[in-house]
Amino acid sequence: MADKPARKRRSDGERSREAILRTAAQLVTVEGIGGLSIGRLAEAVGMSKSGLFAHFGSKEELQLATIEAANALYDEQVVDPALAAPTGIERLNALVDNYMPHVEEHVYPGGCFFASVIPELDTHPGAVRDSALAFMSSWLGHIEKTIRDAQAEGTIDPAEDAEQLLFEIEAAMMLANAMFVVSQEATPLVRARRAITRRLADAAPKAA
Amino acid sequence: MADKPARKRRSDGERSREAILRTAAQLVTVEGIGGLSIGRLAEAVGMSKSGLFAHFGSKEELQLATIEAANALYDEQVVDPALAAPTGIERLNALVDNYMPHVEEHVYPGGCFFASVIPELDTHPGAVRDSALAFMSSWLGHIEKTIRDAQAEGTIDPAEDAEQLLFEIEAAMMLANAMFVVSQEATPLVRARRAITRRLADAAPKAA
Numbered sequence: 062m063a064d065k066p067a068r069k070r071r072s073d074g075e076r077s078r079e080a081i082l083r084t085a086a087q088l089v090t091v092e093g094i095g096g097l098s099i100g101r102l103a104e105a106v107g108m109s110k111s112g113l114f115a116h117f118g119s120k121e122e123l124q125l126a127t128i129e130a131a132n133a134l135y136d137e138q139v140v141d142p143a144l145a146a147p148t149g150i151e152r153l154n155a156l157v158d159n160y161m162p163h164v165e166e167h168v169y170p171g172g173c174f175f176a177s178v179i180p181e182l183d184t185h186p187g188a189v190r191d192s193a194l195a196f197m198s199s200w201l202g203h204i205e206k207t208i209r210d211a212q213a214e215g216t217i218d219p220a221e222d223a224e225q226l227l228f229e230i231e232a233a234m235m236l237a238n239a240m241f242v243v244s245q246e247a248t249p250l251v252r253a254r255r256a257i258t259r260r261l262a263d264a265a266p267k268a269a
Numbered sequence: 270m271a272d273k274p275a276r277k278r279r280s281d282g283e284r285s286r287e288a289i290l291r292t293a294a295q296l297v298t299v300e301g302i303g304g305l306s307i308g309r310l311a312e313a314v315g316m317s318k319s320g321l322f323a324h325f326g327s328k329e330e331l332q333l334a335t336i337e338a339a340n341a342l343y344d345e346q347v348v349d350p351a352l353a354a355p356t357g358i359e360r361l362n363a364l365v366d367n368y369m370p371h372v373e374e375h376v377y378p379g380g381c382f383f384a385s386v387i388p389e390l391d392t393h394p395g396a397v398r399d400s401a402l403a404f405m406s407s408w409l410g411h412i413e414k415t416i417r418d419a420q421a422e423g424t425i426d427p428a429e430d431a432e433q434l435l436f437e438i439e440a441a442m443m444l445a446n447a448m449f450v451v452s453q454e455a456t457p458l459v460r461a462r463r464a465i466t467r468r469l470a471d472a473a474p475k476a477a
Binding site for chain 1: 298299301303304378379380384385387388389391392393402405432433436437439440441443444445447448450451457460461463464471
């Protein structure tokens, strides 16, 4: 165990850190981010508290690193592959389509990481809340950008209020996640996709 | 302080119990229901732990009583006045319209009580989770019933899938609450109402 791990140079250290944070993020969706202490995580991963302190230094640093790791995984599974699609409407549909398996395949036991932590953090100002909200803002920004791109490309009516449409799409995805976690049934995910498909059909440019 | 408060007979005791549970419910939307212990609540209301034990007996009993109190307040503010309206479509619109001030007027500092506790409880089987989910099931049942009533009365197209429509209405309300708690701005509440009004207009029976 190094006193000062030079993380950038050590791929073993990087892998270990990544595995620890994956466990931390899974724990958070069940026990809450407020309960994520170095002591609790040490117990969960079977490491000594001093070993984890060498990685993270404080509870807040650990919480922030866990959010960052969840953000990176979300980008990898949901955002980045979607943004590679060639048109705005395809990128928008891919953001929706990639979210559903991210929820359904139990990446986290408590469903979407950010949908799980934001209701806990929303009334607790501080760096941890800011970090989770920065993720949410970035996510909503991606959806809005794809809507505006689709408007510019003529696949969504330019008369549509992009922020209103964003709200309705996000609403369906959030409820799908919440209901899936409770029921463990795919029905709400199907309902969300159906709602969004219908809404985007309504938002298509009207034939002149 | 009585050892065995005969609650049904003593209106002072009832009022005191109600006031304690109101504080408990407010605390829960900030600190989580897992953190609601008799010790923590005693601190918040300035009572002795033994005094609270006389009321509730255990942490779980306190959590269940808090959920019951939040349910009663929700019925009083949102559900009961809405269900008094004469037609299905009016009852449906009133359920939506009564929810918005319930959120916006800070009945709880963390927004809708049940939207706050369910993401915390969803992965924790037990009586407390069951009680919160029973509330949610009853709430969704009220919305679905008003939709089916409106279909029978000819104000919503009988060809509409009532459960799908329920999903879309609830989705808008849930996201409105979540975004209001974070932003403290009315915009998401307005967007939710706009989404629902538009969706109900689409769901109106088609002119033959």
